[in-house]
Amino acid sequence: MTELEKGPRGLRRGRGARERILGASQQLFRDQGIGGTGMDQLCxxxxxxxxxxxxxxxxxxDLIAECLRRFDPDILPEVFDRTDLTPRERLLAAFDAHAPLCPYIAAAVEIPDPDHPARIYARDYxxxxxxxxxxxxxxxxxTDPEQLGEQLALLLDGASAxxxxxxxxxxxxxxxxxxxxxxxxIPTAAVAVPAGAGASE
Incomplete structure (x- = not known):
């Protein structure tokens, strides 16, 4: 057994070390912030x-950036990829599924350098x-989907903060x-009637 395979108490930790590091990082960054988490504690x-x-x-x-990449790589597929909801319902479902504590906002607040890999990833996300x-x-x-997208994104970020x-x-x-x-x-004529709903008139 090599030293690289041992944990702090000399116990063999196996191949799950990377996942444990990421899991511990996500938990600690969420609970006490990025700046408040030291590498010794993380280990x-x-x-x-x-x-x-x-x-x-x-x-x-590198660890912070990877945590952000892992958090929601496909951007809420459990909302946006659903086929059982109308587009209007998917827009509103984002408010039910969105994490109360947004790690992207938290990272941007704690990391002042705009060129930091985590800041770049948060901006792209x-x-x-x-x-x-x-x-x-x-x-x-x-009629103006980009405007509504920005408005809803701002509303979600504001709710998170x-x-x-x-x-x-x-x-x-x-x-x-x-x-x-x-x-x-949504123009009145474009409002979709949910499947199974009867005519109102």
């Missing part, structure tokens, strides 16, 4: 040596999220505002 929680950690990641910056909202808005028949600051759930209020925005943006 202890993941049950790996520092040498093992640096075998898998070049440093903390946020742009991609707004694009998916706009694409769904287009399917719903919205407010939830974090006040330690409360702001998403129900945000969802109610979103419903008004969506319904005002």
């Amino acid at each position: 202890a929680v993941a049950e790996v040596s520092k040498r093992t950690l640096y075998q898998h990641f070049t440093g903390k910056d 946020k742009k991609g999220f707004a694009a998916r909202l706009a694409e769904t808005a287009r399917e719903a028949g919205v 407010r939830s974090r600051v006040l330690n409360t759930d702001a998403f129900a209020t945000a969802a109610a505002i979103a419903a008004v925005l969506v319904d005002n943006a």
Whole structure:
């Protein structure tokens, strides 16, 4: 057994070291912040040596970026890829599925360098999220889908930040505002009738 295969107590840790490091990082970054998490503590929680950690990641910056990449690589597929919902319903479902504590916002707040790999990934994710909202808005028949996508993305980010600051759930209020925005943006003739619903007239 080589030293690289041993944890801090000399126990063999197997091939799951990388996943344990990522799991511990996500938990610690969420619970106490990126800046508040030291590498020694991270190694202890993941049950790996520092040498093992640096075998898998070049440093903390690399680890932070990988955590963000792993968090939601396909941008809420459980909402945007659903075929049992109308486009309008998918737009509003994003407010039910969106994480109360957005790790992309948290990383951007804690990392001042705009060229940091985590900041770049967070920026790309946020742009991609707004694009998916706009694409769904287009399917719903919205006249200006890009504008609605940006409005809903801003509303979601605001709800996430407010939830974090006040330690409360702001998403129900945000969802109610979103419903008004969506319904005002969809021309009456484009509003889809859910499957199985009878005619209103």
